[in-house]
Amino acid sequence: MKRIAAIFLVVLGLAVALRAQSILSINGAGATFPYPMYSKWFDEYHKQHANLQINYQSIGSGGGIKQVTEGTVDFGASDGPMNDEQLKGFQDKHGFGILHFPTVLGAVVPTYNIPKVTSTLKFTPEALAGIYLGKITKWNDPVITGPNKGINLPADDIVVVHRADGSGTTYCWTDYLSKISDEWKNKVGKGTSVNWPVGLGGKGNEGVMGVVKQTPNSIGYVELIYAIQNNTPFGDVRNSSGEFVTASLAGVSAAAAGAAKNMPDDFRVSITNAPGKAAYPISTFTWLLVPEKISDAAKRDAIKGFLKWMMSDGQNYAEGLAYAKLPSPVVAKETKAIAKIQ
Amino acid sequence: MNRLVATTTTTAPSAGPVAGSRTFLSRLNKGDEIARLITLLFAVSVVLVTLLLVFELWQGSALPRHKFGFNFFRTSVWDPIFDQFGALPFIYGTLVTAAVSLLIAVPLGIGAAIFLAELAPARVSDTLEFFIDLLAAVPSVIYGLLGVFIVIPLMREYIQPGLKNSLGFLPFFQGPAYGVGFLTAGIVLAIMVIPYIISVSREVLLSVPRDQREAALALGSTRWEATWKVVVPFARAGIFGSIFLALARALGETMAVTMVIGNTPAISASLFSPGYSIAAVIANEFTEATGDLYLQSLIELGLVLFLLTFILNGLARLLIVATSQKGSGTGRA
Amino acid sequence: MNPRLRWRKFVSNFMLTLTGVCAVVTVSVLFFILGYLVFHGGTSISWNFFTKLPAPVGETGGGMANAILGSAKLLLLASLLGVPIGFFGAIYLAEFSGSTMAFVVRYAADLLNGVPSIVIGIFAYGLVVLPFKHFSTLAGGFALGLMMIPITLRSTEEFLRAVPDALREGAMALGASKWKTIATIIVPAAYRGILTAILLAFARVAGETAPLLFTAFGNRFWSPGWNQPTASLPVMIFTYAIAPYEDWHRQAWAAGLVLLGLILVINIVARAILSRGIAVPRA
Numbered sequence: 001m002k003r004i005a006a007i008f009l010v011v012l013g014l015a016v017a018l019r020a021q022s023i024l025s026i027n028g029a030g031a032t033f034p035y036p037m038y039s040k041w042f043d044e045y046h047k048q049h050a051n052l053q054i055n056y057q058s059i060g061s062g063g064g065i066k067q068v069t070e071g072t073v074d075f076g077a078s079d080g081p082m083n084d085e086q087l088k089g090f091q092d093k094h095g096f097g098i099l100h101f102p103t104v105l106g107a108v109v110p111t112y113n114i115p116k117v118t119s120t121l122k123f124t125p126e127a128l129a130g131i132y133l134g135k136i137t138k139w140n141d142p143v144i145t146g147p148n149k150g151i152n153l154p155a156d157d158i159v160v161v162h163r164a165d166g167s168g169t170t171y172c173w174t175d176y177l178s179k180i181s182d183e184w185k186n187k188v189g190k191g192t193s194v195n196w197p198v199g200l201g202g203k204g205n206e207g208v209m210g211v212v213k214q215t216p217n218s219i220g221y222v223e224l225i226y227a228i229q230n231n232t233p234f235g236d237v238r239n240s241s242g243e244f245v246t247a248s249l250a251g252v253s254a255a256a257a258g259a260a261k262n263m264p265d266d267f268r269v270s271i272t273n274a275p276g277k278a279a280y281p282i283s284t285f286t287w288l289l290v291p292e293k294i295s296d297a298a299k300r301d302a303i304k305g306f307l308k309w310m311m312s313d314g315q316n317y318a319e320g321l322a323y324a325k326l327p328s329p330v331v332a333k334e335t336k337a338i339a340k341i342q
Numbered sequence: 343m344n345r346l347v348a349t350t351t352t353t354a355p356s357a358g359p360v361a362g363s364r365t366f367l368s369r370l371n372k373g374d375e376i377a378r379l380i381t382l383l384f385a386v387s388v389v390l391v392t393l394l395l396v397f398e399l400w401q402g403s404a405l406p407r408h409k410f411g412f413n414f415f416r417t418s419v420w421d422p423i424f425d426q427f428g429a430l431p432f433i434y435g436t437l438v439t440a441a442v443s444l445l446i447a448v449p450l451g452i453g454a455a456i457f458l459a460e461l462a463p464a465r466v467s468d469t470l471e472f473f474i475d476l477l478a479a480v481p482s483v484i485y486g487l488l489g490v491f492i493v494i495p496l497m498r499e500y501i502q503p504g505l506k507n508s509l510g511f512l513p514f515f516q517g518p519a520y521g522v523g524f525l526t527a528g529i530v531l532a533i534m535v536i537p538y539i540i541s542v543s544r545e546v547l548l549s550v551p552r553d554q555r556e557a558a559l560a561l562g563s564t565r566w567e568a569t570w571k572v573v574v575p576f577a578r579a580g581i582f583g584s585i586f587l588a589l590a591r592a593l594g595e596t597m598a599v600t601m602v603i604g605n606t607p608a609i610s611a612s613l614f615s616p617g618y619s620i621a622a623v624i625a626n627e628f629t630e631a632t633g634d635l636y637l638q639s640l641i642e643l644g645l646v647l648f649l650l651t652f653i654l655n656g657l658a659r660l661l662i663v664a665t666s667q668k669g670s671g672t673g674r675a
Numbered sequence: 676m677n678p679r680l681r682w683r684k685f686v687s688n689f690m691l692t693l694t695g696v697c698a699v700v701t702v703s704v705l706f707f708i709l710g711y712l713v714f715h716g717g718t719s720i721s722w723n724f725f726t727k728l729p730a731p732v733g734e735t736g737g738g739m740a741n742a743i744l745g746s747a748k749l750l751l752l753a754s755l756l757g758v759p760i761g762f763f764g765a766i767y768l769a770e771f772s773g774s775t776m777a778f779v780v781r782y783a784a785d786l787l788n789g790v791p792s793i794v795i796g797i798f799a800y801g802l803v804v805l806p807f808k809h810f811s812t813l814a815g816g817f818a819l820g821l822m823m824i825p826i827t828l829r830s831t832e833e834f835l836r837a838v839p840d841a842l843r844e845g846a847m848a849l850g851a852s853k854w855k856t857i858a859t860i861i862v863p864a865a866y867r868g869i870l871t872a873i874l875l876a877f878a879r880v881a882g883e884t885a886p887l888l889f890t891a892f893g894n895r896f897w898s899p900g901w902n903q904p905t906a907s908l909p910v911m912i913f914t915y916a917i918a919p920y921e922d923w924h925r926q927a928w929a930a931g932l933v934l935l936g937l938i939l940v941i942n943i944v945a946r947a948i949l950s951r952g953i954a955v956p957r958a
Contacts, residue, residue: 039895040732055904059629063629066632067629164605189423193627209919215521230919377771385764388783449697452697457697470702472946479879483884484934564684569691570690596792597885625888628889
């Protein structure tokens with residue numbers, strides 16, 4: 001009996017190890033913002049290349065940056081571009097640099113759960129900053145009700161929800177708040193992980209959406225697709241031209257129009273509070289972080305192959321999931337940049 | 343079955359330094375020395391890996407220890423952007439949730455233990471103990487699951503507003519009712535640690551000698567008086583031990599807490615406030631702590647937690663052993 | 676009967692009833708948990724759950740097949756690490772060691788046992804993930820194995836010690852060497868207790884989540900080999916429970932039921948084995 005068990009274990013171990021030989025497994029981690037997009041992409045790509053598994057774990061942009069720097073994953077993903085210090089950190093650690101590849105564009109929306117309020121609220125920049133600074137505490141505060149005449153907002157306390165983990169979505173949100181509120185800029189600043197004045201923490205876009213969905217009178221910031229997939233209302237935001245814009249593909253693409261023409265070589269840009277009447281003010285690119293040198297040839301070719309696919313066929317999946325496609329000048333520039341991966 | 347070997351090695355000492363049958367060479371010949379060395383190796387590996395763990399925790403937290411020193415425990419700002427790390431909110435949250443859980447679990451647990459040890463017939467006591475041990479086996483993430491879908495809505499809809507209406511003048515029950523928070527985490531933890539209090543307390547109560555109880559009854563006490571004034575004090579140290587054990591479990595609990603505490607580094611007298619615990623912040627922020635100071639500050643939090651549970655477990659063991667040795671009889675009245 | 680005595684009797688009955696209430700409340704919580712899990716989990720279990728891989732985010736119809744296999748692999752590795760060290764270490768403590776060494780080893784084991792599971796995760800990350808530059812089943816198995824060691828060690832030692840000395844002396848009198856005595860007499864005599872110890876340790880780590888967060892990490896696909904990240908039931912429960920998708924919540928309940936069912940069954944079986952007492956196998 002024991003002999004049979006031992007043989008079984010050995011065979012199992014061998015089988016598992018052998019199967020490992022034929023499958024190329026690539027690991028990535030990072031942003032939860034594009035997670036619905038990436039999980040769809042990697043699933044589709046796996047269907048087309050059965051021996052290639054690209055396993056992506058959504059642990060937040062902070063985690064993506066950290067783990068790709070540590071080398072425990074093959075690529076990272078973030079909606080907050082790596083800052084100079086982080087780039088230098090990577091360079092010092094590995095001896096070569098890391099590249100940013102924009103994948104899609106998305107919108108960060110203020111989603112809320114107010115009992116009996118089903119219509120779309122309009123938020124001014126002052127309202128959003130005030131809520132997240134903890135200065136506006138009730139839903140019927142005049143700063144909020146001002147542009148929302150006709151909607152009956154309750155006198156209840158606002159439950160603010162933010163990210164508990166390091167997040168590129170947070171980066172985009174706080175980048176926007178820093179641009180439209182000096183008080184926010186000086187008191188809190190922008191980053192993937194900030195010292196929030198108020199609020200509950202949720203883990204990942206998923207966690208924030210989960211808390212908002214289950215907590216009455218709450219407000220949180222999530223990527224557009226999360227609000228859509230969960231049928232929760234999200235508000236319009238007033239942009240720098242004074243228009244209240246609903247987050248949409250058109251609004252996001254309009255926000256990226258300026259940047260598309262003047263894209264820097266390293267693809268790191270901020271498009272929050274972008275000029276233009278139709279621009280949605282809280283938009284962002286999201287990037288894959290790929291090391292410049294990949295020593296494993298099979299992995300290198302697989303990643304380059306995926307990037308090419310992502311920029312061509314992959315883009316066709318974006319709009320179905322409420323992400324905006326990359327502007328074509330950006331795609332052209334990126335395709336050339338793939339060659340930089342050695 | 344030829345399992346035993348007949349030998350005559352009890353005679354004729356070999357040319358070794360020590361006369362007698364159990365010389366090194368003879369032990370070696372029989373393979374005993376090898377067996378001893380092999381098992382010693384395994385035993386030593388336990389010690390080594392434990393030492394390594396403590397060493398890693400100590401080394402891995404060198405930066406913040408040197409930079410912040412004891413201020414680490416006094417500051418409450420946790421700001422990764424400005425590289426300010428203060429552990430106070432997490433220590434506070436860990437201690438508060440543990441305290442709330444004990445406030446609930448200790449009376450319930452000791453009460454149940456008294457019932458099982460003193461009142462219930464042996465069969466009932468054993469059966470109930472069996473089920474309570476099963477409660478101890480439920481994994482933490484399942485408690486978290488139940489916490490998210492059952493306890494949080496209950497708290498938000500009924501319990502927190504109820505407490506606010508009746509006891510809202512106390513600072514503990516003020517503030518908006520989110521559903522998550524210190525109180526919720528404390529309640530979930532209470533359920534998790536009750537089995538430890540019950541099973542250890544029951545054991546030590548059972549080990550109290552019969553004559554203690556009988557003497558009290560003979561002097562005219564009621565059953566309750568005999569239990570509460572004689573038996574329980576006799577087993578007091580062991581019961582405290584069980585409480586320390588429960589406390590250690592509550593302090594180190596990660597998953598159930600992070601799913602219901604609100605994940606906000608806040609220090610507040612109100613139990614309705616969301617908070618954070620040491621284990622929860624490590625779980626949420628470890629994989630993304632960019633920068634050595636950030637990561638090592640999290641490791642220092644781990645070191646703090648480790649030391650806390652280490653001390654408590656040690657105390658618990660001392661107390662429980664002392665009580666079990668003091669009592670000796672089967673205490674069933 | 677004087678009034679004071681009447682009062683004391685009343686207090687006595689009241690308090691004792693209260694303790695009964697405490698016991699009933701505690702046990703009812705267990706049944707409530709089980710019942711709720713069976714109800715919610717039972718209605719969510721489907722063939723998909725056991726056979727399909729996770730679907731892309733927001734789509735329904737996915738399953739946790741990879742998490743089930745992943746947990747199995749992790750527990751296998753954990754046992755390969757925890758059981759031999761615990762078992763042979765216990766033999767050393769019970770049969771060979773002097774009192775100082777025994778004290779040190781037991782102390783270390785108790786210390787290890789008390790380490791919060793998240794801290795074990797930190798340790799395994801530093802020791803296995805960073806040097807190998809990989810999240811992996813190995814790292815997760817290592818972390819879980821560490822947690823199995825103290826339970827296996829201490830319990831096995833207890834059961835070995837409980838074997839009557841008469842058996843040892845009889846074997847020695849017949850001239851058996853020590854290791855033969857251990858292998859053929861003592862361990863078989865204690866095998867029920869040892870098996871129980873192993874099963875309980877196994878059940879304990881089967882539900883652990885925190886140490887896997889930064890060791891085994893997670894995987895949307897099958898995890899090939901032993902050096903890649905892997906999905907596991909507890910981590911999936913956590914991830915799905917805090918997310919907003921109804922479909923994921925249902926899967927979390929199903930996974931919770933499967934996991935709890937497994938753990939409870941192991942616990943019950945272990946105790947059943949033990950309750951039949953320590954028996955000496957017939958020669």
